[in-house]
Amino acid sequence: NAGVMQNPRHLVRRRGQEARLRCSPMKGHSHVYWYRQLPEEGLKFMVYLQKENIIDESGMPKERFSAEFPKEGPSILRIQQVVRGDSAAYFCASSDRGQGLAGTPYEQYFGPGTRLTVT
Amino acid sequence: AQSVTQLGSHVSVSEGALVLLRCNYSSSVPPYLFWYVQYPNQGLQLLLKYTTGATLVKGINGFEAEFKKSETSFHLTKPSAHMSDAAEYFCAVSPSGGYNKLIFGAGTRLAVHP
Numbered sequence: 001n002a003g004v005m006q007n008p009r010h011l012v013r014r015r016g017q018e019a020r021l022r023c024s025p026m027k028g029h030s031h032v033y034w035y036r037q038l039p040e041e042g043l044k045f046m047v048y049l050q051k052e053n054i055i056d057e058s059g060m061p062k063e064r065f066s067a068e069f070p071k072e073g074p075s076i077l078r079i080q081q082v083v084r085g086d087s088a089a090y091f092c093a094s095s096d097r098g099q100g101l102a103g104t105p106y107e108q109y110f111g112p113g114t115r116l117t118v119t
Numbered sequence: 120a121q122s123v124t125q126l127g128s129h130v131s132v133s134e135g136a137l138v139l140l141r142c143n144y145s146s147s148v149p150p151y152l153f154w155y156v157q158y159p160n161q162g163l164q165l166l167l168k169y170t171t172g173a174t175l176v177k178g179i180n181g182f183e184a185e186f187k188k189s190e191t192s193f194h195l196t197k198p199s200a201h202m203s204d205a206a207e208y209f210c211a212v213s214p215s216g217g218y219n220k221l222i223f224g225a226g227t228r229l230a231v232h233p
Contacts, residue, residue: 041226042223045221110155110162
């Protein structure tokens with residue numbers, strides 16, 4: 001049973017180019033979360049998606065960043081016109097449900113991450 | 120707003136010694152609390168979590184954590200460190216009554232020396 005898969009594992013982009021990061025959730029999971037980890041910092045929540053819907057994008061920068069989770073295929077995090085400050089590790093996590101009784105959370109399973117370097 | 124503070128960005132212990140990684144949180148509502156471990160170039164793996172019930176939580180690899188509401192703490196411990204425990208550890212909080220949005224601390228890098 002494959003875990004959460006992310007590709008590419010490493011991505012190098014020049015300033016101004018577009019970066020496209022892919023995340024395939026675990027089989028049977030329909031909830032996807034994206035987090036960003038800047039150097040020497042913890043992970044920061046970016047966006048939460050269910051199939052074809054963005055549920056919470058409160059952590060997404062207002063410009064240049066977008067995310068989607070289509071009915072078929074992986075979730076995509078897109079960064080347009082990248083800048084040096086976008087260099088970070090981007091992690092995707094998935095779960096099979098959003099929450100249980102009384103709001104108890106379900107475990108998120110994390111992928112290995114994509115390390116983006118902007119030169 | 121909820122936040123997580125991990126005291127000590129680097130902790131070094133001898134093999135066989137006690138491991139203590141500190142985590143304090145701030146939350147206006149009862150939170151759910153987690154510890155994750157990250158090995159180099161890998162994703163995060165859940166060590167343990169506190170939702171409700173017993174405040175002493177046992178996790179994988181011999182780790183455990185105790186939820187202390189009065190101290191707003193959720194420190195991670197292991198009685199005897201092993202070389203394979205060397206990794207980065209993240210404490211995280213999730214608001215109750217909501218979905219799994221996780222708020223992470225900055226992490227503590229644990230080094231284990233012979």
